[in-house]
Amino acid sequence: MKSSHLTLGEFIIENQKHYKSTTGEFTRLISSIKLAAKVVNYKVNKAGLVNILGEAGFTNIQGEHQQKLDIYANKVFMETLINREIVCGIASEEEDEFITIKGKHETNENKYVVLMDPLDGSSNIDVNVSVGTIFSIYRRVTPIGTPVDEMDFLQRGNQQVAAGYVVYGTSTMLVLTSGNGVNGFTLNPAIGSFYLSHPNMKFPKNGKIYSINEGNYVHFPQGVKDYLKYCQEEKEDRPYTSRYIGSLVSDFHRNMIKGGIYIYPTSTKNPKGKLRLLYECNPMAFLAEQANGSASDGYQRILNIKPTELHQRVPFFCGSKKMVLKAEEFMAKYPEDAKYNEEELAEKK
Ligand code: AHG
Numbered sequence: 057m058k059s060s061h062l063t064l065g066e067f068i069i070e071n072q073k074h075y076k077s078t079t080g081e082f083t084r085l086i087s088s089i090k091l092a093a094k095v096v097n098y099k100v101n102k103a104g105l106v107n108i109l110g111e112a113g114f115t116n117i118q119g120e121h122q123q124k125l126d127i128y129a130n131k132v133f134m135e136t137l138i139n140r141e142i143v144c145g146i147a148s149e150e151e152d153e154f155i156t157i158k159g160k161h162e163t164n165e166n167k168y169v170v171l172m173d174p175l176d177g178s179s180n181i182d183v184n185v186s187v188g189t190i191f192s193i194y195r196r197v198t199p200i201g202t203p204v205d206e207m208d209f210l211q212r213g214n215q216q217v218a219a220g221y222v223v224y225g226t227s228t229m230l231v232l233t234s235g236n237g238v239n240g241f242t243l244n245p246a247i248g249s250f251y252l253s254h255p256n257m258k259f260p261k262n263g264k265i266y267s268i269n270e271g272n273y274v275h276f277p278q279g280v281k282d283y284l285k286y287c288q289e290e291k292e293d294r295p296y297t298s299r300y301i302g303s304l305v306s307d308f309h310r311n312m313i314k315g316g317i318y319i320y321p322t323s324t325k326n327p328k329g330k331l332r333l334l335y336e337c338n339p340m341a342f343l344a345e346q347a348n349g350s351a352s353d354g355y356q357r358i359l360n361i362k363p364t365e366l367h368q369r370v371p372f373f374c375g376s377k378k379m380v381l382k383a384e385e386f387m388a389k390y391p392e393d394a395k396y397n398e399e400e401l402a403e404k405k
Pocket residue numbers: 149173175176177178179269302303304305330
C-alpha cells in the first residue's frame with residue numbers, strides 16, 4: 057500500500073506486530089489521543105470562525121464558551137483518556153497535581169502514564185495562528201494495580217515509550233515517535249482519519265533558521281547573546297533567517313522540515329527558562345533525537361535530566377544537530393550559567 061493510503065490506526069497495528077508481548081494497550085491509547093485531537097481540532101477551527109464573525113459576546117453568555125480553549129483542550133484529553141480507562145495516571149500542564157485513574161473495581165491494570173500540554177501556544181489562538189498539543193507516554197515504575205505515585209511521572213525523558221504532538225495548522229497533523237523514527241500523519245477532515253503523509257521525518261543536519269523571542273535579548277545569558285551574534289554575522293551561509301511563531305509545536309515543526317534551531321533560554325525574567333521539562337521539552341527532545349536532531353538545556357542532553365518536580369522548567373535548545381552543538385559551544389564559555397537549577401537540586405537532597 058502507498059504510504060499516503062495508510063491510516064494512523066493501520067500504521068500502529070502494523071508496527072505493533074513486531075512486539076510479541078503487546079496487549080493492545082498502546083494501540084488503544086494512541087486511538088484515544090487521536091480521538092481527543094479530532095475533538096480539539098474541531099473546536100480550534102470553530103474558535104477562529106467565532107472570532108472572525110464577532111460572535112464572542114454571544115458565546116460568552118453560554119457557560120461553556122467562556123472557557124479558555126486551553127482549559128477546554130485539557131478537559132477533552134483528560135475525559136477521553138479517563139473514560140476509556142486506558143492509562144493509570146495523567147499529568148497535565150493545566151493541572152496542579154497528577155491525576156490517578158481508578159478502574160471500575162478500584163484497581164487499574166493499565167501500565168502507561170501520559171503527560172501533556174493540552175494546548176501549546178494558546179496565546180496565538182485569537183489571531184488565527186497555529187497551536188498544538190504535546191504528549192508524552194511512559195511505562196509506570198510502581199507496581200501495576202497500585203495507585204500511581206509521583207515517581208511514575210518524574211522519570212528521565214530517555215525512558216519515554218512514545219511522544220508526539222498535534223499541530224492544528226493549515227492542515228492538522230499528528231507527529232509521533234515510539235522510538236523508531238518519527239512519522240507525520242495528516243488529518244483528512246472530510247473523512248476524519250489521519251493518513252501517513254510524512255514518513256520517517258528527519259531534521260536536516262544543519263539549518264539556517266533560528267527561532268527565539270529576541271524581544272527578551274537584554275535578559276539573556278551572555279552565551280545566548282554571543283550565539284545570536286554568530287547567527288547574524290555575514291559569513292559563509294550566514295546571516296541566518298529569524299522565524300518565531302511563539303507556538304513551540306509550530307516552530308519545531310517548521311524547523312524539523314526546513315532545518316533550524318529553537319531556543320528558549322534562561323533569562324533574568326525566567327531564571328530557569330519558561331518551557332516545562334515534562335510536558336514540552338522531554339517529548340519534543342525525544343522527537344528531535346528520533347529525527348536526527350538534538351535537544352539540550354544548553355549544557356547537557358534534555359533526555360538525561362532527572363526531573364525533580366512536575367512543573368519544572370528548563371532552558372531549551374532544540375533542532376538541527378550542528379546548530380545545537382554550535383549553540384552549546386557558546387554556552388560552554390560561561391560555565392557559571394549552567395547552574396540555573398542548582399538551588400532546586402540542593403533543596404531536593
Ligand atoms: P503554552 O501556550 O502551553 O503556555 O506554551 C507557550 C510556550 C511555547 O509554545 C512558546 O514557544 C513560548 O511559550 C512562547 O513564549 P514567549 O511568548 O515568552 O516567547
